[in-house]
Every structure is written in structure tokens, then in C-alpha cells.
Amino acid sequence: MFTGIIEDLGIVTKLENENENLHLTMRSKITHELKIDQSISHNGICLTVVDIDDDTYTVTAIKETLDKTNLSQLKTGDLVNIERAMKLGDRLDGHIVQGHVDQTAVCKHIKNTNGSWVFTFEYDKALNNITIEKGSITVNGVSLTVVDSKTHMFSVAIIPYTYEHTNFNIFTEGTVVNLEFDVVGKYIKRLYDINAISS
Template structure:
């Protein structure tokens, strides 16, 4: 489990195409400190398993399904990425509960800068808008954010200077894809209520 509080702005140092998957090498001296084979690290909000570590870098294999459902397939050597280690039991939950299981991708639709922050409008794929509510939580490229406004096919977030400076969200341009993970609690509530809904009478 993660919290959506990005620890490090890392970099892709190599991408190897393996046919039905890809192997990424990523630089992140902070998140690789003490990391071992089999550990998890979130990369732009996608939970990946560490294969090897060394010299401040780690490798991870990414299946075709993950490449298709997330924006990781568009990463190339030199791409910057948000990195976060799993939350340890007893740590503060600084953001919200994040699984690292991307629900879909959106695109940066509009950026409106202000003096001290920036409003960003992001498109929503069909089927996810019902999970996004005003003042609720959403994960964008692994960053825990509060929804400012929720529409049928988009939502907006307000980015503070720290988020703009220390995450990929400060680098994204209009049209760029971002990974989205909606609040897991909303999905569980929907499933529970759906199972309890009375059957329609003929």
C-alpha cells in the first residue's frame, strides 16, 4: 500500500523491449536505499516489483497488460517519473490509501497558472467519473490530490508549488497522459450496494 506522497523524482535510464513485456531501469537513489529483490516501488502510481538494484538504480519488469492500461508504455530513456516506496505499518498516512493499481489514463486538458499555485483540468475515461467527487481524493501519476471540481468527463486539481517542483505534474503539458487511480473505498461501496440491490420485478 502507498499513500500518494511522492518521495523522489526519478528518471528512466533504460527500456528493454522483451516482446510481451518491457524491462525498465530507473534511477532513484532514495527509494532504492535498502531495496531488495521482490520489493515494491510505485512508478508514476503503478506498483512494480524490484528485480535488481545497484548504484542508485533498480530494474522492474512491466507486463503488456500494464503497458496497455497505464502511461508506462510511453516512457522512454530520460523520462522523469514519480517514485514512492510502500508505507510501513505505523507510518503516517500523509495522503490517502493508494494501491498502485491504475484504473485508467487521463490527459492533461488545460493548465491555468496563478501566482502561487496552478489549476489543472484532466480528462476522465468513461466509467470513472462516478468515483470522482468534489473534495474527494484521486491519485494522478502516483500523486495524492484533492479534487476541486468533478465533471462528467473531467476533473480539476489545484497544484501547490511543492507538487509542481517535486513531481512530474510540474512537467506535464496539454495532451500528456497521466495514470489515474480512484478511491478504493468508492469501488467497494459500489460493489456492496450493488450486491444488496433488490432484483427488478418482471
């Protein structure tokens, strides 16, 4: 379980394919605090630490994860949003994030609003995920509030601190990001859909 508050920008130092799996080696300032088997969010994807070597660590993504996220697009030197799992009893500064990406989206527009930025994303509506005004959304692991919600598009406002401390600062129009929709909203929608079908 995560909160969507990013701890560090990790750097991809090595990508190694093994059968249908991808091993990602990351350099991070928090590596010395990690341990084998620990769950870490990478651009919103929960992955398990399988190896630690000095200031780098390695995680493995399986085909299912690669198919549903932007991990397969990573290159050596890319920046990745990193967050360790929350501790029981900590303040929940973001919102409840599972680290289970629902789908990807494409950045369609970036607007500099003289002190902050508004990013607009478009996603495939065929997967039936939804956003609502002022609801929570996770973009590349970052907990955000929806400021403009449409059928298959939404916008978020990014303050300077978030812009500087996440990989939002390297997004361009066309950048593919990972989305995790609000878990409470997903359950409510599922129950509504079931009731609609049965009635």
C-alpha cells in the same frame, strides 16, 4: 500499499522489451535503500524490484500493466514519480493508495493561479469510474483532492512544493497520466450498482 506522497523523481535510464514485458531501469537517490522483491510505485503503478546495480534498479511491467497505464509512453530520460510502500504504523499523510491503476486520463487544461496551479483531466467515462468534490484521487501516484468534479472530468489544485517535487512540472495539455480512484469510493459504487441491478 502506498500513501500518494512522492519520495523522489526517478530518471528512466533504460527501456528493454522482452516478449510482451517491458523492463524499466531507473536512477534514483533512494536506490541504495532498496532491495530485490521490494514493491515501488512508479507514476502510481506498483512494480517489483528485480535487479539493483549501483545507483540504478530495474522493474518489470507485463502487458496488462502496459495496456492500462502510461508506462508504454516512457522514454529514456523521462521523470517518474517514485514512492516506496508505506510502513505499518507510519502516518498516512496522503490517502490509501493500492498502486493499481484504474485507467489513464488526458490533461486538458493547466491554469496558473498566481502561486498554485489547477490541472484539469478528462477520462473515459465508459469505464464507470467517478470522482466527487473534495474526494481523493491519485494522479501519476500523487495523492490529491478533487476540486471540480464532472461526469468524466475533474480538476486538482497543485501547491508549489508538489509542483516542484513531482512530474506535474513537465505536464502539458495532452499529457497522459495514470489514475487510481479512491478505493473506498470504488467499493461503495460497486455495491450501489449491484443493488440497483437486483432491485
